[in-house]
Amino acid sequence: MIARRILSIAALMLAAQGAQAATCQLAVEANDMMQFNTKKLEVDAACPEVRLTLKHVGSSPANVMGHNWVLVRTADLGAVANAALRAGREHQYQPPADGRVLAVTPTVGGGESTTITFETAALRSGETYSFFCSTPGHNAIMRGTLIVNGTPARLAADARQ
Numbered sequence: 001m002i003a004r005r006i007l008s009i010a011a012l013m014l015a016a017q018g019a020q021a022a023t024c025q026l027a028v029e030a031n032d033m034m035q036f037n038t039k040k041l042e043v044d045a046a047c048p049e050v051r052l053t054l055k056h057v058g059s060s061p062a063n064v065m066g067h068n069w070v071l072v073r074t075a076d077l078g079a080v081a082n083a084a085l086r087a088g089r090e091h092q093y094q095p096p097a098d099g100r101v102l103a104v105t106p107t108v109g110g111g112e113s114t115t116i117t118f119e120t121a122a123l124r125s126g127e128t129y130s131f132f133c134s135t136p137g138h139n140a141i142m143r144g145t146l147i148v149n150g151t152p153a154r155l156a157a158d159a160r161q
């Protein structure tokens with residue numbers, strides 16, 4: 001009886017971990033047609049950090065059709081995109097040390113992928129963020145929204161205390 005109860009608790013814990021792993025990981029694909037495969041991403045605010053993988057499923061090299069993934073507040077998108085242009089190719093079109101950039105991946109070419117981890121502490125639940133590719137000319141098409149849902153991890157932790 002006790003053994004069965006322990007087993008069911010263990011099963012519940014595994015299920016909880018599985019659910020968290022699913023919502024704290026994002027996968028985005030980019031292609032040779034200058035497109036992301038999604039316009040909308042959702043993050044559970046209970047995730048202390050998010051693991052994002054950007055995969056370039058095309059075949060063009062990075063200097064021809066390189067893509068990255070940049071997360072900003074929607075209001076900052078235009079200004080950060082311009083700063084990325086000024087940063088130039090030597091900085092992979094990423095403005096160095098720009099506090100408006102909430103997360104950014106390296107630039108990848110066809111067949112490559114990259115994975116980053118970013119903290120959600122700077123993100124507010126209910127707010128809509130924007131992601132885009134900062135390679136020149138790409139963000140007109142390669143952009144979308146990221147929404148944070150639920151109770152932020154730090155608030156949930158406070159509530160438990």
Ligand SMILES: [Cu+2]
Nearest residue numbers: 067133135138
């Ligand atoms: Cu791009």
